[in-house]
Amino acid sequence: MQRIRLRYTKRGRLRFTSHRDFQRAFERALRRSAVPMAYSAGFTPHPKVSYANAAPTGVGSEAEYLEIGLADVRDPEALRAQLDESLPDGLDIIDAVEVRTPNFVERLEASLWEVRLPGVSEQQAAHAIELFLAAESVEVERQTKNGLRVFDARGAVASLTLVPSQVDVAPVGEYSATSDVRTGDGCAILRLVVRHATPAVRPDDVLSGLRSTADLAPPVPAEVTRLAQGPLDEETGTVTDPLALDRAAAQAVPSETAEPQAVASA
Amino acid sequence: MTVESVFPRLEALLPHVQKPIQYVGGELNSTVKDWDACDVRWALMYPDAYEVGLPNQGVMILYEVLNEREGVLAERTYSVWPDLEALMREHRVPQFTVDAHRPVKAFDVFGLSFSTELGYTNMLTALDLAGIPLEAADRTIDDPIVLAGGHAAFNPEPIADFIDCAVVGDGEQAVLDITEIIRAWKAEGRPGGRDELLLRLARTGGVYVPKFYDVEYLPDGRIGRVVPNAPGVPWRVSKHTVMDLDEWPYPKQPLVPLAETVHERMSVEIFRGCTRGCRFCQAGMITRPVRERSITGIGEMVERGLKATGFEEVGLLSLSSADHTEIGEIAKGLADRYTDDKIGLSLPSTRVDAFNIDLANELTRNGRRSGLTFAPEGGSERIRKVINKMVSEEDLIRTVAAAYGNGWRQVKLYFMVGLPTETDEDVLQIAEMAKNVIQKGREVTGQNDIRCTVSIGGFVPKPHTPFQWSPQLSAEATDARLGKLRDAIRNDRKYGKNIGFRYHDGKPGIVEGLLSRGDRRTGKIIRAVYEDGGRFDGWREHFSYDRWMRAAEKGLAGTGVDVEWYTTRERAYEEVLPWDHLDSGLDKDWLWEDWQDALEEVEVDDCRWTPCFDCGVCPQMDTQIQIGPTGVKLLPLTVVK
Ligand code: B12
Ligand code: SF4
Numbered sequence: 001m002q003r004i005r006l007r008y009t010k011r012g013r014l015r016f017t018s019h020r021d022f023q024r025a026f027e028r029a030l031r032r033s034a035v036p037m038a039y040s041a042g043f044t045p046h047p048k049v050s051y052a053n054a055a056p057t058g059v060g061s062e063a064e065y066l067e068i069g070l071a072d073v074r075d076p077e078a079l080r081a082q083l084d085e086s087l088p089d090g091l092d093i094i095d096a097v098e099v100r101t102p103n104f105v106e107r108l109e110a111s112l113w114e115v116r117l118p119g120v121s122e123q124q125a126a127h128a129i130e131l132f133l134a135a136e137s138v139e140v141e142r143q144t145k146n147g148l149r150v151f152d153a154r155g156a157v158a159s160l161t162l163v164p165s166q167v168d169v170a171p172v173g174e175y176s177a178t179s180d181v182r183t184g185d186g187c188a189i190l191r192l193v194v195r196h197a198t199p200a201v202r203p204d205d206v207l208s209g210l211r212s213t214a215d216l217a218p219p220v221p222a223e224v225t226r227l228a229q230g231p232l233d234e235e236t237g238t239v240t241d242p243l244a245l246d247r248a249a250a251q252a253v254p255s256e257t258a259e260p261q262a263v264a265s266a
Numbered sequence: 267m268t269v270e271s272v273f274p275r276l277e278a279l280l281p282h283v284q285k286p287i288q289y290v291g292g293e294l295n296s297t298v299k300d301w302d303a304c305d306v307r308w309a310l311m312y313p314d315a316y317e318v319g320l321p322n323q324g325v326m327i328l329y330e331v332l333n334e335r336e337g338v339l340a341e342r343t344y345s346v347w348p349d350l351e352a353l354m355r356e357h358r359v360p361q362f363t364v365d366a367h368r369p370v371k372a373f374d375v376f377g378l379s380f381s382t383e384l385g386y387t388n389m390l391t392a393l394d395l396a397g398i399p400l401e402a403a404d405r406t407i408d409d410p411i412v413l414a415g416g417h418a419a420f421n422p423e424p425i426a427d428f429i430d431c432a433v434v435g436d437g438e439q440a441v442l443d444i445t446e447i448i449r450a451w452k453a454e455g456r457p458g459g460r461d462e463l464l465l466r467l468a469r470t471g472g473v474y475v476p477k478f479y480d481v482e483y484l485p486d487g488r489i490g491r492v493v494p495n496a497p498g499v500p501w502r503v504s505k506h507t508v509m510d511l512d513e514w515p516y517p518k519q520p521l522v523p524l525a526e527t528v529h530e531r532m533s534v535e536i537f538r539g540c541t542r543g544c545r546f547c548q549a550g551m552i553t554r555p556v557r558e559r560s561i562t563g564i565g566e567m568v569e570r571g572l573k574a575t576g577f578e579e580v581g582l583l584s585l586s587s588a589d590h591t592e593i594g595e596i597a598k599g600l601a602d603r604y605t606d607d608k609i610g611l612s613l614p615s616t617r618v619d620a621f622n623i624d625l626a627n628e629l630t631r632n633g634r635r636s637g638l639t640f641a642p643e644g645g646s647e648r649i650r651k652v653i654n655k656m657v658s659e660e661d662l663i664r665t666v667a668a669a670y671g672n673g674w675r676q677v678k679l680y681f682m683v684g685l686p687t688e689t690d691e692d693v694l695q696i697a698e699m700a701k702n703v704i705q706k707g708r709e710v711t712g713q714n715d716i717r718c719t720v721s722i723g724g725f726v727p728k729p730h731t732p733f734q735w736s737p738q739l740s741a742e743a744t745d746a747r748l749g750k751l752r753d754a755i756r757n758d759r760k761y762g763k764n765i766g767f768r769y770h771d772g773k774p775g776i777v778e779g780l781l782s783r784g785d786r787r788t789g790k791i792i793r794a795v796y797e798d799g800g801r802f803d804g805w806r807e808h809f810s811y812d813r814w815m816r817a818a819e820k821g822l823a824g825t826g827v828d829v830e831w832y833t834t835r836e837r838a839y840e841e842v843l844p845w846d847h848l849d850s851g852l853d854k855d856w857l858w859e860d861w862q863d864a865l866e867e868v869e870v871d872d873c874r875w876t877p878c879f880d881c882g883v884c885p886q887m888d889t890q891i892q893i894g895p896t897g898v899k900l901l902p903l904t905v906v907k
Contacts, residue, residue, distance in 0.1 A: 013273065014524070016286040021524045028294075028522060028576030031607075045608070058281050086576075088292050088524070221281040 001038045001048075002070045003099035004079060005243060007063060014090030015060035015225075022091065023051065026066070029086040035079065038069035052105050053229065056202060060225035065108070065242065067099065100249035104242065108196060110158060110232035112239040113203045115190040119219040125188035126162050128214035133160060138209040149199065153209040156201040158193040159237040165189075193237055196229075269301055272359055273367040279353040287525045288316035289350065291364035294522040295574060297333045297340075298366045304339040305452060306445045308332050309363055309373040309410065311392060313385035314804060316344040316364075320521060321529035323583070324379045324416060327516040328437050338445055341365035341373075345388040346395070348801060354395055361396035370396040374448055376410040377441070378429075380418035383781035384804035386425055390796040393428065400793065402430045402477060407459050413444070420505075420552050421729040421845040424784035424792060426476035430460075431467055433474070434848055435505030435552070436538070438514050440472060465496060474503040474848060481786055481844075487827040489785060489842040502849045505552065507889050511538060512563040515570075522575045531579035531612065532571045536564055536596070540585035541873045541891075544643070545654045545864050546682065548728035549585055552850045554883040556874055557892040561592045561599070565900045568600060572609065579610040587613040588625060589874075591894035597628040599900025605631070623668040637676035637719075638669050645681060645695035651867040652687055654860075659699060666703050670710040676717050677703055683747055684725040684739030684775070686864060693747050696720055697754040701761045719766035720755070722748065724775035728782050729845040730852055732860035735837040738779045740830075741811075744772030773811040777803070779833040780818070785844035788832070790821030851889075853882030 010017055017025070030037055030047060039045035048069035055061040080096035087093065117125060132138060138154040194201050203224045210216040230242035241247075280286035301307070310329055312319030319325065325342060332340035341363035346354065354360070360369040370376055376398070378389055393400050398409050405412075414422055414432040422432040433440045444467065451463045458465075467473040478499045482490040494501060508514055520532055537558040540550040559567075568580055580600065582593075590596065600611055611629045626638065642657055644650040650657060666677055681696050700718045707716035724744050727733045739747075748769050755765050780788060794817035795803075802808035818829045837843065839858055846854070856879075863870060873879055874893060884890055 013277070013290040014292055016280055016290050017524050018285075018287060021287055021526065024526070024530075025294075025522075025524050031576035031578070032573065058286060088294055090292065220278050 002073045003067055004070065004074070004076050005065060005067045005097050005099055005104065005246060006080065006083070006093050007065055007095035007243065009090070009092045009094060010055065010059075010061045010064065011090040011092065012060070014088060016058055017091065018057040019051070019054040022054070023049075025087065025091060029083055030068075033082045033086040035068075035083065036070055036072040036074070038071045053108050053196065055226050056204075058224075059203070060223070062094075063111075063226050063228045063230075065104070065229070067104065095243060097243045097246040098250050099246060100253075101245045107231055107242045107245075108229050110193055110195045110239050111229040112227045113190075113192040113194065114163075114225045114227050115192055115203055115207070116223040116225075117188045117190070117218045118223070119186055120188045120216065121186050122162060122165060122188050124216060125190060128210045128216040129160050129162060129190070131214040132206075132210055133157075135213055138213055140205050140208040140212065142205060142208070151199050151201075151205075153201050153205040156195045156197045157206060158195055158232060158234075159191070160193075160206070161191050163189040163191055191227075193232070193239060195232060269368045269372040271367040272362045272369055275357065275359050276354075276362060276367060279350065279357060279359065282353060283350045284347060285525060288344070288523075289346070289364060291367070293320070293364075293524065295519040296342075296365055296521055297329075299333065299339040301339065301366075301368070304337050306338050306375075306449050307373045308338070308340040308375045308377055308441070308445075309343055309368075309370045310340055311343045311345075311370075311376065311378045311389075313345055313378055313380070313388035313392060315347065315802070316523075316525060317527045318804075319344040320523050320525075320527050321533075322379060322381070323517070323533055323535060324381070324437065326521055327514075328377070328379075328441050329521075330517050330519065331438050331514075332441055332445065335442065335445070337449070341368060343370055343392065345385075345392065345802065351391065351395065351801075361392050371398055371408075371410065373410045374452075375413055375444070377413045377415060380414055380416040382804060383418045383424070383778055384809075385418075386781060386792045387796045387800040387803055389425070389428065390793065391801055400796075401427050403427070405430070405460065407456065409460075411448075411460075411463065415440075417549060417552065418782075420548070420848060420850060421782065421784070422474060422476065422848070423481075423786050423844040424781050424788040426786045427789040427793075429476065430464060431473050431475045433472065433506065434503065434850065436508040437506070438508050438516070440506045443470065444473065465498070468496070468503075469498045469500075471500045472504055472506055475499070476786075479847065487825060487831065489844060491842060492844075492847045502847050504849045505851060505887065507851075507887050508538070509557060509889060509892065511535070511557050511559040511892075515559075515563060515567050518567075518570060519574045520571055520577075522577070529581075530577070531581045531610075532568070532575050532577040533581040533583045534564055534567045534571065535559065535584060536582045536587055536590050536593075537584045537893075540589070542586060542589070543654050543860075543870050543872060545652070545732045545860060546643070546685065546725055546728070547585075548731050551731045551852060553585065554851065554881065555889055555891045556589075558590060558894055560894065560896055561596050561898050561900060562896070564596055565599065565603075569603075569903065572604075572607075578608065579612060580604075581612050581614060583614055588622075592896065594622075594625055594628070595895075595899055597625055601628050601631045603900065603903055623665075623672055626669065626674075627672060637678055638674050639678040639680065640665070641680035642699070643680065643682050644685060644692065645697075645699060646692040648867060649685055649688055649692040649695075651869055652864050653682075653685055654864070654869050656869055659702070662699070663702055663706050667706050667710050670707045670716070675707075675711075675715070676719070677707070678719045678721060679703070681720065681722045682725040683722050683751075683769075684744050684772070686733060686736045688739070688747075690747055690750055693751050694754050696722070696751055697758065697765075700755070700765045701758065704761050704764050715764075717764050717766065719768065722751075722767075722769040724770060724772055726775050726779045726782055729843065730848075730850045730857075732857050732864055734783070734843060734857065735839075735841075735861055737836040738776070738833040739772070740834050741772030741776050744775065748772075774809055776829065776833055777809075777811065777814045780814075780829055783844070784832055787822060787825050787827065791817045792821075794821045849886070851881075851883035851886040853880070853886070856881050 037047040052065045076096035084093040137152040140153045228239040312322045329340045343363045412430045414429045419432045464475045468475040478496045484490045539553040539556040643655045703718045727736045
């Protein structure tokens with residue numbers, strides 16, 4: 001069985017797709033494009049797909065990951081293009097590599113988030129960031145299925161910066177940010193790197209933290225996009241490409257001769 | 267004039283509502299056309315939540331038929347849940363389409379599809395959110411034409427104040443004809459304003475415009491007569507019938523939502539109409555005659571639809587799918603074709619007599635064998651004669667035995683309570699039938715864990731059926747009868763534990779009955795309910811009987827009639843019924859005879875395999891039965907790798 005890791009997005013209005021919705025849409029896209037899926041054994045066989053660490057509903061993402069198992073060998077790039085074509089615009093498949101290395105999920109150490117705050121000035125934001133970062137810990141509350149939880153939102157934050165407005169911020173690396181977000185004056189843009197810890201600290205928890213430490217109360221909902229997730233370079237505070245290892249291995253040993261390693265699925 | 271998308275304003279509200287994905291559109295196979303390149307623009311609504319409305323075939327078909335035309339654009343809109351409604355009112359965001367998020371008020375036509383009357387209050391919410399006056403009389407040239415269609419439109423009188431017009435019957439050709447009339451009128455510079463357009467529509471004889479008909483009442487509250495009040499407007503408005511379904515293979519590109527919906531499969535309508543003649547069934551009466559899609563036409567639709575959607579299940583849809591003359595071949599052919607793709611097949615409803623185990627085996631070949639559903643509808647042989655549901659208890663037991671023999675372990679039976687002439691005895695027979703089913707199951711399988719679920723709905727008399735004259739059973743009497751049945755089941759030591767019992771109380775049925783057989787005076791009630799906060803009346807958690815009864819008291823004040831008058835009252839032969847001027851093709855005298863036959867427990871056969879019994883439809887509508895068999899078989903598809 002060949003395994004392929006895919007990177008996909010949730011852009012624009014389709015960021016309101018829940019993870020369940022995405023799963024259904026993806027599995028239908030697999031059928032439409034007649035991908036030779038490997039099926040699980042059992043009474044009701046399911047195509048082998050494992051998803052890693054999905055972003056919450058309503059949050060955009062440039063960096064979601066999943067892994068599929070194929071019954072036949074396929075060229076990852078051709079497969080990517082085929083699946084991308086078959087999904088609605090906004091749910092885009094933007095990268096594909098053959099699996100060569102184990103423990104993918106553990107590699108997703110941190111996420112880089114962009115947080116746009118329409119109606120919040122840069123000064124307000126800068127002040128709030130300063131207070132937040134200065135704090136040892138910042139207790140926040142979140143309503144979960146098991147009731148109200150109180151936890152620290154500061155510890156997991158590796159960095160939090162204000163994106164200076166003179167820099168053209170729209171294109172991030174080679175990918176453009178969410179397509180239909182509103183910009184304009186009085187929209188502070190934050191960059192946030194959060195370590196994946198338990199309990200998971202999400203951008204809205206950090207926003208709660210900014211509210212509690214600095215009274216920052218955005219007039220309209222923040223627009224949040226995950227720009228990257230992967231290994232965290234503690235030195236530079238940057239999040240690097242989690243597919244790099246597989247890519248390098250594939251370049252060293254091309255597909256036909258490679259014996260894909262078994263990987264524990266997420 | 268270009269119309270702006272309301273999406274940027276809506277987007278800011280979406281993080282605060284449940285399941286925002288239902289409001290963003292972008293479904294696979296949806297269409298957004300250039301506004302300025304089109305001259306006739308339709309907003310189509312299924313007035314219920316997105317999860318119910320999106321899979322609706324009627325809207326999907328009309329959406330595609332219209333969008334295929336050059337210069338014509340159709341977008342969809344659904345009811346928003348109260349959480350979003352409140353925010354939209356607060357932030358002044360109007361009712362929008364999910365395709366391009368254009369405001370509904372900007373369209374030429376606002377077409378609503380009513381498969382149930384319980385969507386009426388949702389229509390008022392949508393009109394109000396759209397900024398369109400609730401009453402047709404208050405609309406101006408800047409408002410869309412509000413058009414109702416779907417089965418409930420066969421009696422549009424309760425909503426006559428709120429709609430500009432209604433179309434009864436099949437919509438495919440009708441929406442295209444209406445489009446042409448609007449296009450011509452617009453091209454001429456909209457002469458005579460709204461009234462002229464409505465008049466042109468009314469004069470076709472296929473569009474009902476309530477304002478061109480005056481209703482006169484007798485002193486006792488009954489209708490005296492309904493008279494056209496404008497020149498050239500016909501006395502009666504005819505239903506539309508599409509002949510040759512193979513020429514209308516819609517939907518070709520079924521919509522695939524991102525959100526989860528009630529109907530997660532691809533549907534292919536395998537025939538339209540049904541002449542079994544069940545006397546309670548409005549759908550069967552108003553969709554005559556039977557028109558089958560051919561086995562090859564079905565095969566092509568399934569193939570194209572699966573490719574376009576990636577669904578895992580195909581529903582072979584119709585009013586009584588097992589009755590297709592080639593259903594066996596269809597099921598076998600499809601099961602053969604799609605064995606490797608793990609595609610499941612399903613039929614929405616199964617009649618006991620038409621059902622056979624080979625077919626059931628075929629349908630479940632690629633899937634599981636869990637439960638089978640049958641609808642005997644009446645508990646006793648006598649009551650089944652009254653409703654013309656010709657199935658004997660022996661038939662049922664024989665079928666059930668075969669089912670258990672083939673590995674099924676669960677049988678679900680559907681019944682109605684409150685049927686004309688029904689007594690407690692008839693209903694208590696339901697318990698006996700369930701026991702016999704379990705008994706047989708135990709016998710055949712040698713096992714004790716056999717289950718039978720009995721599901722009961724209240725009977726609501728519907729317009730254009732032989733039961734349109736019948737009294738409806740009151741909510742109290744319904745509940746009392748159901749209580750006796752429940753006790754009979756619970757107190758049975760031997761089988762009681764294996765019988766599941768599901769039923770609804772009688773109250774919602776009374777409201778449905780009021781709206782089904784209502785007249786123009788009922789509109790006041792609908793409006794009062796809406797103003798009192800009534801929404802989503804088809805949903806248990808939103809429905810309030812008390813609100814409806816309060817509104818009825820207010821709305822009917824001074825008319826001399828009340829809710830009982832509309833529901834539990836029996837009508838006489840001479841009475842002018844509110845929907846008599848809407849022509850379903852059925853001869854009223856034939857319906858009356860059928861009603862008399864019902865009272866005498868006389869059955870009538872199916873005109874597909876016995877001579878025509880003169881229901882009136884075919885001569886009146888110039889239609890004929892179109893059925894197979896064609897003898898053609900579905901060949902395996904060659905797989906190109
Ligand atoms: C699949 C189905 C369902 C599904 C999917 C519903 C959906 N969202 O579409 C589910 C299981 C959810 C369902 C639920 C219910 N259903 Co149902 N369902 C059906 C079924 C089997 C097929 C419907 C269908 O797609 N028909 C084919 C399409 C093409 O027909 P159509 O919608 O009528 O549209 C055509 C015309 O009416 C017209 N038209 C329609 N809209 C408009 C609008 C305009 C502007 C114009 C001009 C024309 C037009 O043009 C269309 C093309 O010709 C029918 C039986 C049948 N074969 O019709 C029952 C049926 C429609 N359901 C029925 C009922 C009672 C219900 C429920 C109320 C049951 C319940 N007690 O809960 C609920 C109501 C749900 C809701 N709130 O809407 C009844 C309606 C009774 C009646 N008035 O005659 C039917 C007829 C079954 C029956 N024999 O009793 N149902
Ligand atoms: S007119 Fe005759 S053939 Fe046509 S549907 Fe009625 S009974 Fe059947």
